[in-house]
Amino acid sequence: MINDRLIDAGDVPLAVRDFGGDQPPLLLLHGAGGNLAMMTTLARALRPNHRVITVDLRGHGRSGEGSWTWDTALGDLAAVCVQMEIERPAVVGHSLGGMLAALWGQRHPEAPGVVSLDGNPPPVTPAQLPGMDPEKAAAELARLHGLFDRVEAMAGQVIEADQLADLVEGQRAAARDMGANEKVWIEGFRRNLAHDNGETSMRPSAAVTTQLRTLMNELDLGPVYAGTSCPELVVLATRNLPQQEPFAELYEAHRRYLLDQVRAAGHPRYIQLADASHAMVIEQPAVLAGLITDFLRSE
Numbered sequence: 001m002i003n004d005r006l007i008d009a010g011d012v013p014l015a016v017r018d019f020g021g022d023q024p025p026l027l028l029l030h031g032a033g034g035n036l037a038m039m040t041t042l043a044r045a046l047r048p049n050h051r052v053i054t055v056d057l058r059g060h061g062r063s064g065e066g067s068w069t070w071d072t073a074l075g076d077l078a079a080v081c082v083q084m085e086i087e088r089p090a091v092v093g094h095s096l097g098g099m100l101a102a103l104w105g106q107r108h109p110e111a112p113g114v115v116s117l118d119g120n121p122p123p124v125t126p127a128q129l130p131g132m133d134p135e136k137a138a139a140e141l142a143r144l145h146g147l148f149d150r151v152e153a154m155a156g157q158v159i160e161a162d163q164l165a166d167l168v169e170g171q172r173a174a175a176r177d178m179g180a181n182e183k184v185w186i187e188g189f190r191r192n193l194a195h196d197n198g199e200t201s202m203r204p205s206a207a208v209t210t211q212l213r214t215l216m217n218e219l220d221l222g223p224v225y226a227g228t229s230c231p232e233l234v235v236l237a238t239r240n241l242p243q244q245e246p247f248a249e250l251y252e253a254h255r256r257y258l259l260d261q262v263r264a265a266g267h268p269r270y271i272q273l274a275d276a277s278h279a280m281v282i283e284q285p286a287v288l289a290g291l292i293t294d295f296l297r298s299e
Contacts, residue, residue, distance in 0.1 A: 009079035011072075012064030015056040016080055019047045024112065024296070025086040026050040027077060029097025031119075032212050033204060035061030038188040039094070041181055042281050045289035050090070050296075055080055057097070059208035061191045068211040070103055070219075077104060088112055090296050094281045095119055096212065098234075102221055105228045113231040113296045116268075117288065118278050120236075120258050121216045122148070129253035130260065140250045148213065155209035159193075159200045180282045225265030231299040232268040235291065241277045269295065 003018045017036050026046060028039050036054035043052045056063035058076055066072065077100070081089060091114045093101035098119015105114035122144075123129055126137035159167065168186065175185035192203045204212065225232070236258055244251050262270045271291065276284055 006062070007080060007083040009058075009076045012058050012066040012076070014058065014064070014076055014080060015062035016084065017043075017054045018084065019043055019052040019054075021047065021051045023048075023050045025084075025089040026052050026292075026296075027080065027089045027091045028052050028054045029077075029091065029093035029100055030054070030057065030060070031093075031095025031097055032216070033060070033192070033209075034095075035188055035191045035203075037061070037184060037191045039281065040184045040187070042285040042288060045285045046092075046292060049293045051086070053080065053084060053086070053089070056191075057100075059204045059212075061203070065205065065208070068208055068215065070100075070215060073100055074103060074107065090114065090292075092292055093117065093119055095278065096216070099216065099219060099221070102224050102228070102232070102234075105230045105232050106224050109229045111230040113233065113299050114228075115233045115235065115292050115295065117235050117280060118237045118276075119234075120221065121219045123250065123254045123257070124217050128257045129250060130256050132249065132253045137250070137253070140247060144247055144250060152206075152209050152213060155204065156201050156206035159202065161200070164200065178279065178282050222261050222265055225262060225268050228267055231295070233291070233295045234262050234268045234270040235276075235280065235288070236262070236270060236272045237276050237278050237280060238272050238274060239277050241279060244278075 001020045003020065006013045006015055015036065028043055030036060030039050035056045039054045043054055046052050057073060058064060058066045059068060088110055090112050091101040091104045094117040098116030101114040101116050102119060105111055123141060126134045129137040168189065171186055171189045172182055175182040194201050194203050236255065240248055240251050262268055273280060280288060
């Protein structure tokens with residue numbers, strides 16, 4: 001029995017979806033700009049072997065608005081565990097959620113396991129792009145972060161009423177292009193619509209978007225991996241998303257850096273998932289569910 005509820009995390013209410021059952025608990029976390037609905041297909045694939053609980057991270061979906069730090073987000077997850085009466089959950093996250101899973105593992109050595117599904121900060125320096133000419137790397141980083149600047153500037157903008165139907169239809173087309181469950185995809189889109197004083201905008205807000213971007217740009221996962229003692233699995237992408245293709249050389253170099261980083265840490269297991277992009281949760285949910293379940297059973 002799937003159950004949606006709001007819990008009190010102190011300064012913000014948090015929306016959670018409990019997929020039920022009496023199997024070992026697993027928190028499943030979405031990426032930046034997403035929400036719990038976008039993890040539904042993977043949650044269903046995991047449900048035979050886990051009690052899956054998905055969460056709208058603060059500032060996303062139906063959860064409350066609040067200042068974003070790693071500490072506040074990890075505190076939110078702890079509050080979910082207390083109020084949902086779950087002990088020692090595995091934590092699995094995609095993108096931003098994967099970074100949170102890694103940080104949770106560092107702070108919770110008692111955890112049965114944490115899994116990062118391509119949960120990596122973006123490249124910010126030429127040193128994170130091995131094999132590229134440093135001058136070209138710097139120029140490509142400037143071009144990439146200029147694009148990120150434009151995306152950030154659009155965050156939280158009001159959506160005019162006559163634009164909404166076209167946006168929904170565009171999302172349906174995107175779901176078809178990705179081979180995603182259209183109903184799940186549209187629920188995810190609609191769940192991030194905020195309605196206030198007769199106006200509609202898309203979450204996360206401009207303020208949260210800026211906070212998240214700063215946090216991710218400043219995060220170095222190398223010391224996090226090295227300082228973690230609970231079992232940890234890192235699943236890495238092996239190809240670009242279509243929108244990453246204009247930066248193909250940069251992303252290929254960054255994937256080399258990420259592989260070097262996880263190897264150097266020595267602790268996590270890692271998998272370079274064949275034919276997987278950053279959208280691996282959509283592309284290969286059944287494969288990921290098998291990898292996650294097998295990993296957690298082996299520990």
